[in-house]
Amino acid sequence: MGMNRINLVGRLTKDSELKYTPNGVAVCSFTLAVDRNFKNAQGEREADFIPVVVYRQLAELCAEYLSKGKLAGIDGRLQVRTYDAQDGQRRWVYEVVADNVQFLSPKDKDSTHNDNSRTYGSAANKASSPSSDHFLGYEVSLDDDIPF
Numbered sequence: 001m002g003m004n005r006i007n008l009v010g011r012l013t014k015d016s017e018l019k020y021t022p023n024g025v026a027v028c029s030f031t032l033a034v035d036r037n038f039k040n041a042q043g044e045r046e047a048d049f050i051p052v053v054v055y056r057q058l059a060e061l062c063a064e065y066l067s068k069g070k071l072a073g074i075d076g077r078l079q080v081r082t083y084d085a086q087d088g089q090r091r092w093v094y095e096v097v098a099d100n101v102q103f104l105s106p107k108d109k110d111s112t113h114n115d116n117s118r119t120y121g122s123a124a125n126k127a128s129s130p131s132s133d134h135f136l137g138y139e140v141s142l143d144d145d146i147p148f
Contacts, residue, residue: 073102
């Protein structure tokens, strides 16, 4: 048995992107800039730019609430996958699959949302029964295949 857990806090480098698989599963992706805990030789902090992927209802929430510059906390796992590029080369993709997302930025002045520092996650993406779960009043079907 192994352990694969990642916790990140950082800011989005651009607006989140929402797509749907052919089976109708929501997939939200974004890149999180995470500051390192030390300064470089010039006395500046550097950052790592980490790709994050979110699925299902949580993906739709992220697409609604997360945009460029927003602060987010991510709890998830590292996923490594490969694909064959058009040039015939095999490519490796490293990304964090988020199980929980915490929206840490203050509410926008013109926003109608009253969520400030709310955590969403596990209930939206994990089933307590074989076929569905409930999250914020939404029914989430977990019969769809993950798109890889």
